[in-house]
Amino acid sequence: MSVLVVCALIACVLPILAKAPLAWAQNQQGGYDNRHPRAQQQALTGFGARALAAHQNSFESLIIFAVALAVVIGANKQAAVMDTLAISYIVARVLYCLCYWFDLHLLRSLIWAVSYACPIAMIALSI
Template sequence: MTLILICLLIATVMPILAKAPLAVAQNKQQGGYDNRHPRAQQNALVGFGARAKAAHENCFEALIMFTPGVLTVIALQLVGPIAQYLCIAFILARIAYLFCYWFDVHLVRSICWGIGFCCSIGLIVLALF
């Protein structure tokens, strides 16, 4: 179960870690990081900054899909190898997804998103059978 909880922890802090490239992009804008109106500044970003914002926001969306599966597997005591592999694959896919988004590798990014999504659904399906 420890490995699954570590994956949940990583997925939980991933949106915060993914904020770093976004903050760098905001800081590079004229006037630097606008801490009074960061959301408005983020909405004005283009290129890398816009992709960093989208990657950051998508981390929250992925977390919302991943968490129910993890909690279901834990609650039903199905923390075997399949659940662990699904959790590890989710984390690896999400890390690859971030890099693909930041560096505009859009087709691979979509594949990584699909893998992460399937892992999240896979955890719930594992609990059903």
């Protein structure tokens, strides 16, 4: 189960790490507006807008992965295949952010599908 717990920790940290390029983009626009960061984020274009989307999607994806982990652990279905799916999810999420930041939109969509399929497979295999 330690692989699943480590993947859970990494998945929880990924949205915060995805914030770094967003904060950098905001800082490029005359400084980071800590009083109204969301308003500033909505005005971003190009890289900044993609960084915002990657950051937001990291939180959205975390919910599905957390449910998958809860199901696997609750059903006591820990196995090597679950570890592999969890690691694959983490790798896919990192690649997803990179593709978003560098505007590789078609590859990003493919990687998103992989990152979505991993927790769905974890849940399905727990039945």
